[in-house]
Amino acid sequence: MSTTSAEPVVVESAASTASTPPPIEPPRPRGRARRRGFGANAALVGPPLGVLVVLVGAWYGVSIALSASGKGFLLPMPHEMFTLGFFDPQVGADIWVALFRTTGVALTGLAVAMVIGIGWAIAMSMARWVERSTYAYAVVLQCIPILALVPLVGFWFGYEFLARVIVCVLIALFPMVSNTLFGLQSVDKSQRELFRLQKADRWTVLTKLTLPAALPSIFVGMRTSAGLSVIGAIVGDYFFRRGEPGIGSLIANYQSRLQSAELFAAILAACLLGVAIFALFGWLSKAAVGRWYDSTL
Numbered sequence: 001m002s003t004t005s006a007e008p009v010v011v012e013s014a015a016s017t018a019s020t021p022p023p024i025e026p027p028r029p030r031g032r033a034r035r036r037g038f039g040a041n042a043a044l045v046g047p048p049l050g051v052l053v054v055l056v057g058a059w060y061g062v063s064i065a066l067s068a069s070g071k072g073f074l075l076p077m078p079h080e081m082f083t084l085g086f087f088d089p090q091v092g093a094d095i096w097v098a099l100f101r102t103t104g105v106a107l108t109g110l111a112v113a114m115v116i117g118i119g120w121a122i123a124m125s126m127a128r129w130v131e132r133s134t135y136a137y138a139v140v141l142q143c144i145p146i147l148a149l150v151p152l153v154g155f156w157f158g159y160e161f162l163a164r165v166i167v168c169v170l171i172a173l174f175p176m177v178s179n180t181l182f183g184l185q186s187v188d189k190s191q192r193e194l195f196r197l198q199k200a201d202r203w204t205v206l207t208k209l210t211l212p213a214a215l216p217s218i219f220v221g222m223r224t225s226a227g228l229s230v231i232g233a234i235v236g237d238y239f240f241r242r243g244e245p246g247i248g249s250l251i252a253n254y255q256s257r258l259q260s261a262e263l264f265a266a267i268l269a270a271c272l273l274g275v276a277i278f279a280l281f282g283w284l285s286k287a288a289v290g291r292w293y294d295s296t297l
Helices: 002-019 030-068 080-086 089-126 128-143 146-157 161-185 189-197 202-239 247-256 260-289
Strands: none
Touching: 080 089, 080 260, 089 128, 089 161, 089 202, 089 247, 089 260, 128 161, 146 161, 146 202, 161 202, 189 202, 202 247, 202 260, 247 260
């Protein structure tokens, strides 16, 4: 009797245990998450701001020392870049107009370098004899000092927009070629064998396998070439002073007139242009491949 009476008790306890819903965790307070987010942002932004404060302080110290020795024109105060540069109506307008023209030259040269570089790398990846025949010339082009080619470019193509674009292409081409070729040749061999077993033609392998797999390397080349294209545009402006002046021509004019505050303002504008174009292609890289490719670059 005792055994038969105990069995339903056990069954009832098991059923009640199985039907009991799991405990619900209380929601975490939002204040802690906000504090953590603020702390993470502070840890990310704090060190660069600290370095910037140190650099600006050192800049002021050197400027004060040079002013005391009568050589203040060599390094103006940091705030003078804005008071005598960006905030001056005439100087600020000249800087922004010249920066706009330089941006057009840099983006045009970058676009041409991307088309030529990617096409060249694809041809080398699909035909070994093309790589053996032409890759060495890409290395030679990279090793030649650009200042030695600028006079020849001006002599052959004039001293205006076309010549400046060609200088941008010469500087920005090699990173596109080398990074794209590296990405195309780094595809996993097992994936290539899988496409061969399916008897896929070269165009299918290129469009379905090698190009998608090479996209991270291609975007690395784009970001590198983006900064170099800005340098090429400024170099072209600096030497080709005909036609519409860019930021390089403006830098040369301020240098010849010993207008140091205006000179540093123009240099700062050129630096911001390079950072902006680099950041743009970094954002494009995350938008294109960030969902499936984890990179620490």
